[in-house]
Amino acid sequence: MLQSSHMPIKEGKMGCVDCHNPHGSYGPKMLAGVTANDVCYGCHAEKRGPFLWEHAPVREDCSNCHDPHGSNNPGMLESKSAFLCMSCHQFGGHVNLPRYNRVSSLTGQGCVNCHNKVHGSNHPSGSKLTR
Amino acid sequence: MSGRIKVPTIAALAFFLAPSPLLANGDQEDPADSADVEDLDPPSEPARFDRDASVALGAAVVDQNGRSSKLNEYRDYSPGLYLDRLFYSVDDALTGRYFDLRARRLGRDDADARLEFGSFGPTEQRGTRGWSVDVNWNRTPHLLSNSAQSPYVYLGNGRYQVARSVVDAIQISNINDARSWTAPDAGPGRAGEDLRIARVLNDAVRPIDLGTQRDTGEIGLNLLISERTKGRVEFKRDQRDGSIVTGVGIGDRPPRSVNVQLPEPIDHNTYDFKLALEHVGRNYHVDASYLYSRFENEIDTLTWNSLFHAPGFFRAGAEDYDAIRAGAGTLYATNGAIALSPDNTAQQFVLTGGVTLPMRSSLTASAAIGSMKQDEDLLPFATSNFGGTQNPDALPRRSAEAAIDTTMFNVVYAINPIRRLNLRIHYRYYDMDNKTDQIAWFGNTSDSSSRSIFSQRYNIAYDLEQQNTGADISYHLGKLGSLALALERERKERPQREVMVTNEDKYRLTYRVRPADRTSLTARISTSSRDGTPYNGEIVDQTYAYDPIANAGNANNPLGSFGDHPGLRRFDVTDRERDEFDLSLGFIATESFDTRLSYRVRRNDYDSEMVSVINIWDPIRQGFFDAPVDPTQLGLLRDNARQLSFDLNWAPTESLSMNAFASREIIKLDQRGRYLDENNRLFGAVTRIVNGNLDWQDTTGQYIWDAAIDDRTNTVGLGLNFAPLGASYTLEAGYTHSLGKVAIDYVAGGRIVEDDSTNVNNYAEWTSPPEAKFRTNSLTMHWRQSLSDSWAFGLRYLFEIHRVTDWQQEGNARHQDPLSPWFVRDRDPETAGTSQDRAGSRLVRLGDLLAPSYDAHVALITLEYNW
Numbered sequence: 001m002l003q004s005s006h007m008p009i010k011e012g013k014m015g016c017v018d019c020h021n022p023h024g025s026y027g028p029k030m031l032a033g034v035t036a037n038d039v040c041y042g043c044h045a046e047k048r049g050p051f052l053w054e055h056a057p058v059r060e061d062c063s064n065c066h067d068p069h070g071s072n073n074p075g076m077l078e079s080k081s082a083f084l085c086m087s088c089h090q091f092g093g094h095v096n097l098p099r100y101n102r103v104s105s106l107t108g109q110g111c112v113n114c115h116n117k118v119h120g121s122n123h124p125s126g127s128k129l130t131r
Numbered sequence: 132m133s134g135r136i137k138v139p140t141i142a143a144l145a146f147f148l149a150p151s152p153l154l155a156n157g158d159q160e161d162p163a164d165s166a167d168v169e170d171l172d173p174p175s176e177p178a179r180f181d182r183d184a185s186v187a188l189g190a191a192v193v194d195q196n197g198r199s200s201k202l203n204e205y206r207d208y209s210p211g212l213y214l215d216r217l218f219y220s221v222d223d224a225l226t227g228r229y230f231d232l233r234a235r236r237l238g239r240d241d242a243d244a245r246l247e248f249g250s251f252g253p254t255e256q257r258g259t260r261g262w263s264v265d266v267n268w269n270r271t272p273h274l275l276s277n278s279a280q281s282p283y284v285y286l287g288n289g290r291y292q293v294a295r296s297v298v299d300a301i302q303i304s305n306i307n308d309a310r311s312w313t314a315p316d317a318g319p320g321r322a323g324e325d326l327r328i329a330r331v332l333n334d335a336v337r338p339i340d341l342g343t344q345r346d347t348g349e350i351g352l353n354l355l356i357s358e359r360t361k362g363r364v365e366f367k368r369d370q371r372d373g374s375i376v377t378g379v380g381i382g383d384r385p386p387r388s389v390n391v392q393l394p395e396p397i398d399h400n401t402y403d404f405k406l407a408l409e410h411v412g413r414n415y416h417v418d419a420s421y422l423y424s425r426f427e428n429e430i431d432t433l434t435w436n437s438l439f440h441a442p443g444f445f446r447a448g449a450e451d452y453d454a455i456r457a458g459a460g461t462l463y464a465t466n467g468a469i470a471l472s473p474d475n476t477a478q479q480f481v482l483t484g485g486v487t488l489p490m491r492s493s494l495t496a497s498a499a500i501g502s503m504k505q506d507e508d509l510l511p512f513a514t515s516n517f518g519g520t521q522n523p524d525a526l527p528r529r530s531a532e533a534a535i536d537t538t539m540f541n542v543v544y545a546i547n548p549i550r551r552l553n554l555r556i557h558y559r560y561y562d563m564d565n566k567t568d569q570i571a572w573f574g575n576t577s578d579s580s581s582r583s584i585f586s587q588r589y590n591i592a593y594d595l596e597q598q599n600t601g602a603d604i605s606y607h608l609g610k611l612g613s614l615a616l617a618l619e620r621e622r623k624e625r626p627q628r629e630v631m632v633t634n635e636d637k638y639r640l641t642y643r644v645r646p647a648d649r650t651s652l653t654a655r656i657s658t659s660s661r662d663g664t665p666y667n668g669e670i671v672d673q674t675y676a677y678d679p680i681a682n683a684g685n686a687n688n689p690l691g692s693f694g695d696h697p698g699l700r701r702f703d704v705t706d707r708e709r710d711e712f713d714l715s716l717g718f719i720a721t722e723s724f725d726t727r728l729s730y731r732v733r734r735n736d737y738d739s740e741m742v743s744v745i746n747i748w749d750p751i752r753q754g755f756f757d758a759p760v761d762p763t764q765l766g767l768l769r770d771n772a773r774q775l776s777f778d779l780n781w782a783p784t785e786s787l788s789m790n791a792f793a794s795r796e797i798i799k800l801d802q803r804g805r806y807l808d809e810n811n812r813l814f815g816a817v818t819r820i821v822n823g824n825l826d827w828q829d830t831t832g833q834y835i836w837d838a839a840i841d842d843r844t845n846t847v848g849l850g851l852n853f854a855p856l857g858a859s860y861t862l863e864a865g866y867t868h869s870l871g872k873v874a875i876d877y878v879a880g881g882r883i884v885e886d887d888s889t890n891v892n893n894y895a896e897w898t899s900p901p902e903a904k905f906r907t908n909s910l911t912m913h914w915r916q917s918l919s920d921s922w923a924f925g926l927r928y929l930f931e932i933h934r935v936t937d938w939q940q941e942g943n944a945r946h947q948d949p950l951s952p953w954f955v956r957d958r959d960p961e962t963a964g965t966s967q968d969r970a971g972s973r974l975v976r977l978g979d980l981l982a983p984s985y986d987a988h989v990a991l992i993t994l995e996y997n998w
Binding site for chain 1: 271388469537
């Protein structure tokens with residue numbers, strides 16, 4: 001909770017019971033929702049969609065990429081952007097190396113510099129989650 | 132700290148416990164019946180009304196260097212006056228009615244308030260009838276930067292514009308533009324093009340706001356309908372506005388894309404309506420809830436004009452959305468558009484029931500059905516220059532028509548068949564049924580005209596069906612503690628994923644014991660194995676609109692390509708061996724001293740059985756064949772997280788208490804990747820060997836890279852509370868230290884080929900970056916001094932040091948992506964016009980380190996009055 005990227009818990013704007021129900025729940029981790037994503041949508045309904053172009057791991061479980069208890073990476077990501085993406089993507093239309101020194105480079109937001117709609121795109125030409 | 136604030140439920144409890152006026156009058160019970168009463172003084176009649184109130188005015192003084200937004204990321208420490216605290220409470224002992232109002236930091240961006248009023252009913256009805264209304268209001272800022280700058284000006288309604296003069300000074304006529312060839316270090320008096328562009332940008336940028344403000348209001352009605360039945364109706368509005376960082380691009384992919392970071396405007400409203408009912412019977416309980424949620428985004432689209440191309444500069448009529456094509460007849464779009472979060476709705480109904488059965492057993496079941504729908508109007512196709520597809524009539528459907536239905540069923544049976552033995556059996560079913568129609572959409576690549584079949588892609592409606600079946604058995608061993616064993620099988624079906632079915636078997640053993648008085652120990656070890664075979668290598672083909680027969684000879688036919696490398700097993704669906712270990716040791720030395728030590732390990736290994744042959748289509752031979760593939764595992768290979776934490780509480784006297792905690796977390800991840808040249812991936816058996824002996828997947832292993840990520844965090848905290856009995860003051864102090872480090876050890880087989888950044892050797896070359904560090908030290912102190920029965924003075928002091936070093940956020944140039952040697956090009960001018968020409972790293976950023984380091988002193992002075 002004291003990591004650089006964190007929920008506003010130590011600031012007193014959130015508490016454990018905002019996400020967990022200590023009296024029991026329908027799913028694992030005593031989450032206060034049917035699924036983990038249902039809990040997340042409680043504050044992030046803009047991520048709920050459904051979208052025309054879905055990103056399967058996002059639809060299934062936000063914690064595939066985010067650590068809600070905080071991390072040392074921006075956006076509470078599990079690892080640095082680009083490396084996180086390359087956990088799954090190696091062959092997606094351009095060379096997949098950390099140093100691909102064009103707009104898909106590691107700086108800024110990494111792959112998200114272009115693939116800005118990683119949570120899902122609603123653009124008719126958004127198959128690559130760039131629009 | 133004020134001791135006057137009390138929780139409404141405590142007030143309510145006091146009502147139940149306080150002697151009733153009726154009892155005090157002796158109408159129902161004779162005091163003489165109680166032997167103890169004779170020795171007591173006659174009870175004094177309690178006051179009917181209990182009132183309590185306080186108000187505190189605050190003033191903040193802030194001394195911060197650098198104005199970093201990080202200090203106020205989720206709080207408002209701006210200097211000035213505010214209402215620090217407001218509290219009013221009144222209870223009527225006779226009628227059971229009460230009113231309670233409390234608020235904090237009014238006038239600030241992080242204010243919150245709660246109002247609650249209601250009735251427990253007259254004494255004789257308490258516990259059987261009652262109602263209450265609660266109103267909550269909560270403000271939460273999320274400040275992202277005080278230093279962001281952009282050459283763009285926000286015109287409102289999602290529109291950004293950069294001045295024509297800036298575009299004229301920067302614009303690139305085409306990717307072979309000779310103006311872009313002057314290197315940054317061209318020599319004295321010959322400022323390079325990149326430096327000139329940097330100056331243009333630095334002159335053009337203006338400060339912009341970056342951050343959001345969330346305001347949440349909620350009103351709820353609670354009804355105690357009977358002794359066993361209660362309900363709640365709730366309405367919540369969550370409003371969020373401001374802006375966040377987004378990257379936007381014109382063009383379908385590098386090097387044909389030009390990018391800028393922009394503040395994505397946020398103007399969101401979410402409305403939630405909830406209804407809940409609960410009934411508890413003699414040996415059963417049932418509760419039901421219904422949720423309707425609606426999300427509305429007031430800004431549907433983000434549009435911007437290109438920083439790189441002005442209308443009519445290259446060719447008239449190229450002002451439409453998002454079209455860049457290389458080569459002859461190149462068109463450069465001068466406007467871009469992306470679709471922002473669409474309006475959507477969700478509903479969910481949940482029914483839960485439990486019943487106590489014979490033989491000390493119980494059955495609990497839950498069922499839920501839900502739906503999520505989204506039908507936002509769609510934007511035109513992106514590559515609108517080709518075939519007039521900017522007309523919305525060209526869309527296969529005008530709105531998204533996206534819908535997902537969910538179903539959940541959960542049942543648990545627990546029994547205590549014999550003494551000391553507990554057995555629990557559970558089953559859970561969850562289904563996510565995506566009902567969105569899958570059709571072909573145009574304009575997904577600008578390799579060809581937008582209506583071409585090669586530019587069409589199918590949207591995939593991802594589904595998930597999950598079943599968990601398991602049993603837990605535990606046995607109490609008396610003084611030796613208890614032992615529990617849990618078994619579970621998890622089955623997931625994902626018809627549109629790289630692995631269509633995964634089965635995971637989980638085993639968990641838990642041991643709890645109290646080896647000595649005041650000492651407790653819990654140890655848990657679990658292991659699981661997920662089977663993710665076989666690999667569905669054809670899954671990517673589903674997204675293409677190619678006709679396998681009509682396009683049998685086309686080089687880009689997905690049947691003839693490894694669109695998804697078979698060596699890459701997506702970590703969330705692949706084979707996985709998982710081991711977990713938890714140890715917790717608690718020790719209560721005395722009533723005033725306790726301590727706990729915890730250690731946990733989470734370890735995943737994603738190694739899978741790789742295939743070495745895959746059957747694919749050969750567009751030249753017009754037939755399927757077995758193509759050899761390198762079975763090297765790629766992607767995330769394994770991760771290992773360990774955390775050790777320790778906490779201690781000590782209260783040596785009634786006046787003094789102290790606590791301390793420390794934790795150390797180490798996360799290690801191993802990843803692997805390789806150079807894959809998409810242009811060489813086709814025609815498997817025929818032309819796999821190209822560029823000398825380099826095939827598309829480079830089976831020599833020369834271009835494989837490995838990255839070992841080491842992410843560790845150390846935290847330490849100390850707390851002190853000193854409240855001498857009878858003294859007029861209290862003291863609190865706290866200190867926290869957090870240090871996070873992320874190191875990446877990158878090893879690759881590549882070697883640098885000077886002046887040839889397009890050489891594959893250079894692709895693989897990338898050195899380990901500097902360690903990223905995040906350190907925060909916070910010291911807080913609070914002194915509260917009572918000045919009289921009514922007046923009190925308070926002083927809160929915060930001293931905070933924050934240091935951040937992060938190569939990913941920093942750069943050599945403030946507004947230009949720094950990794951490329953040059954902004955416009957990344958290639959030596961000597962090879963101008965050759966096939967190795969490449970566009971540069973054309974990302975214009977909002978600045979580096981949007982939330983940089985700072986030192987800050989904050990003093991909050993409060994003056995409090997209590998009634």
